[in-house]
Amino acid sequence: MNSKKINIAGAGLVGSLLSIYLKQKGHEVHVYEHRPDMRKTSLDGGRSINLALSDRGWKALEGVGLSEEVRKIAIPMYRRVMHAKDGSLSFQSYGKEKQAIYSVSRGGLNARLMQLAEERGVHxxxxxxxxxxxxxxxxxxxxxxxxxxxxxxxxDLLIGADGAFSALRQQMQKTDRFSYSQQYIEHGYKELNIPPGKDGQHQMEKEALHIWPRGSYMLIALPNPDGSFTCTLFFPFEGENSFGTLQTPAQARSFFETEFGDALALMPDFDEEWTANPTSSLVIIRCYPWHRGKTALIGDASHAIVPFYGQGMNSGFEDCTVFNQLMEEHGDNWPEILNSFERNRKPDADAIADLAMRNFVEMRDLTGQKAFLLQKKIEAKFSDKHPDKWVPLYSMVTFSHTRYSEALRIGKKQDAIMKEIMALPEIEKIWDSEEVEALMLSRL
Ligand SMILES: Cc1cc2nc3c(=O)[nH]c(=O)nc-3n(C[C@H](O)[C@H](O)[C@H](O)COP(=O)(O)OP(=O)(O)OC[C@H]3O[C@@H](n4cnc5c(N)ncnc54)[C@H](O)[C@@H]3O)c2cc1C
Structure with missing residues (x-):
């Protein structure tokens, strides 16, 4: 294979990882990052910000030999813990026993990827x-x-891994027949912190993702290795209950007392954080094609999604896995690599964008409902008994490498079947009966 000179804009999660894959193929790789070197500066004011890493992400890290090391500092989250308004808890496993999504530090992972890139000879x-x-x-x-x-x-090649507001994509937007859409959702988010307890330990169940589902909005919390939790409030910008109506820390505190009382009790710095931490927006970006001539896009630059499936980084990492496979398949034929990449990935990027919005409704609303938890229980039992016939949608997205587009297609079929099952009279009594199992089998 001919060694090429490849320049990447953006040393975020995806740009840094891709640079290692390209270097592994023998290319000269330069990455240009807008921010200062995060390994020397703290960009988030010392706040811990974490991400959920799952199987697609792990596979991509494995491809550069980093998965074992990251696993040591990642916290497995085996289940969702739902917090009701009265403080009572309910639980939902993410997958089968031992299956988990993993909370990792965003800054820590990014810095480690940069470090490895440099060690391997990336500039x-x-x-x-x-x-x-x-x-x-x-x-x-x-x-x-x-x-x-x-x-x-x-x-020889320029790659835009410069995130949702990519400068290179903006350049492409000026070219003929480049399709582009940018959609802000009506919710934004604010991060808050639950510090470690006096003994330095986590103050809630550590190996879980906590959710306070409240219908049209929600609070979530992911554990950090230092004993703290990073909480994120997903909340409308406008309307009766919104960032717009919670102007002062006192108003926000009073709202939290009613809605998220058990979480607020663990947030000693609530007032300061409410004021100091930014309120950020959430955007969905779709575009096509993903390359023009010798310039290509990857990760959020080509497909930014909302964070509710925890798949933005994971899908960007999967981009790297697919890009690597295509380099192996097509050797020096770069036009074919770039054409195949966008053709192959675009349907999956569109599918995970849809799935992520759908999971928002599930997390903020449905996880608080008994019927939904029963439905998940029926699906889990059926899947245990017939693993070849039914893999729950969440598992296909999170614990498999099934294409997102295929997962979405199968998920829609499962939805229709479960709608019929949940409408059966007295389903809460007969949920584990042979009748239900037989009906599900007959519909597949
Ligand atoms: C609140 C929230 C929670 C999330 N949680 C999860 C989760 O749990 N799991 C998950 O998988 N994903 C999650 N995501 C999504 C994830 O953060 C992104 O998908 C991921 O960061 C995309 O990586 P990227 O490298 O493509 O872009 P980015 O991480 O945005 O990196 C882009 C890089 O390019 C640089 N850059 C930008 N412009 C320029 C320029 N003009 N020149 C040079 N450099 C430039 C930036 O400084 C940055 O370093 C979440 C996102 C949000 C907002």
Whole structure:
């Protein structure tokens, strides 16, 4: 294989990981990152921010030999713990015994990927903001933030891993027959913290993802290794209960007392954090094609989704796995690699975007409902008995490498069957009967 000079804009999670895959194939790889080197500075004011990593992400990390090391610092979350308003708890396993999603530090993982990239010979350049590009040539102009100087970067291939507001994608948007959509959802989010208890231990069940489902909004919490939890409130920007109506910490506190009392009791710095932590928006980006000439997009730059399935990074990491497979298949035929990549991944990116919105409704609303928990119990039992016939949608997305588009297709079929099952008279009494099992089998 001919060694190429490949430039990447963005040393985020996906850009850093992709750079290692490209280096493994013998290319000269340069990554230009807009921010300073996160390994030397704390960008989040010392806050812990975590992400849920699952099987697609693990596979991609395995491909560069990093999964074992990350596993040591990741916290398994085996189930959802739902907190009702009165503080009572209910539980729902994510998968079969020992199946878990993993809470990992976003900054820690990103920094480790950068470190590995550098150790393997990738050239990292910080404080470099991509301003524009000549897409057909794969040439980009970067401005160094400290010196203020702009310079041109040339190479055989230019890759935009520069996130949801990608500068390279913006350049593509100006070209003919480039389709693009950007949708802000009506909810935003704010992060809050539950610190460790006096003994340094987690103050709620550690190996779980906690949810306070409240219909049109929700609070969630993921554990951190230091004994704290990062909580995220997903909440409308406008309306009766919204960021718009909670203007002061006192208003927010009073709302939390009613809605999330048990969580608030564990947040000693609530007032300060409510004021200091930003309220951020959530956007869905779709576009096509994903390359023009010698410039290509990957990760959030080509498909940003809402975070409710915990699959944004995982799908970006899966992009890297697929990109690597295509390099193996097509060797030096770069036009074919780029064409196959976008053709192959676009339906899956669209599917996970839809699935993520759908999971928002499930998390914020349905997980608080008895009927939904019963439905999940029926599905789990049926799946245990007939694993070849029924894999629950959540498991297909999270614990398998089934294409997202295929998971969505099968999930819709399962929905129709479960709607019929849940409508059976006295389903709560007959849920584990042979009659229910036979009906499900007959519908498959
Ligand atoms: C609240 C929230 C929770 C989430 N939780 C999860 C989760 O649990 N699991 C999961 O899988 N995903 C989750 N995600 C999604 C995940 O964060 C993203 O999908 C992932 O970060 C995408 O990685 P990326 O490298 O493509 O983009 P980014 O992480 O955005 O990285 C882009 C990089 O490019 C740099 N950059 C930007 N512009 C330029 C420029 N002009 N020039 C040079 N560099 C530039 C940026 O500084 C950044 O370093 C969550 C997202 C949010 C918002």
């Amino acid at each position: 990292l350049h910080f404080d470099e903001k991509c301003l524009s590009a000549e897409l057909e040539k794969g040439t980009a102009t970067f401005k160094h933030k400290l010196s203020g100087e702009a310079h041109e970067v040339t190479g």
